[in-house]
Amino acid sequence: MKLISYSRTCVNIENLIDQQVNYISSWAQENGHSIEKEFKDEGMSGFSTKRMGFESLINYALKYSSQVDGIVVYNMSRFSRNQEQSNRIIAKLHSVGIELVSCSPLGCTEEKERSLIRNVYGLSHKSLNRE
Secondary structure, three states, X not given: OEEEXXXXXXOXXXXXXXXXXXXXXXXXXXXXXXXXXXXXXXXXXXXXXXXXXXXXXXXXXXXXXXXXXXXXXXXXXXXXXXXXXXXXXXXXXXXXXXXEEEOOOOOOOOHHXXXXXXHHHHHHHHHHOOX
């Protein structure tokens, strides 16, 4: 798959974003995927709808949907902690053939499983904490 990656941290801790980027890169290589472009947001809450890297990621994915197959994140909480926002954006991405994939050890391969896990994570993160 041709993928674009997104990494996000809520705090500016040295090397934290690099760890996500490196894990995604290694995962992609081990699974025969290529990372076409990387997007990042450091020190940004996943509840925020105003993240420059995230907005650029979505715009790029929608504009170049014929050239990429999906977006890869370390885990779904890196994409968004706002479940309503996440569901709307994922639906828009799916409408142009873009998949959202988590490469964390808990990542799932089937779309139905990913959707269920995204919703469970989203609801639990929303109720447990607000970064």
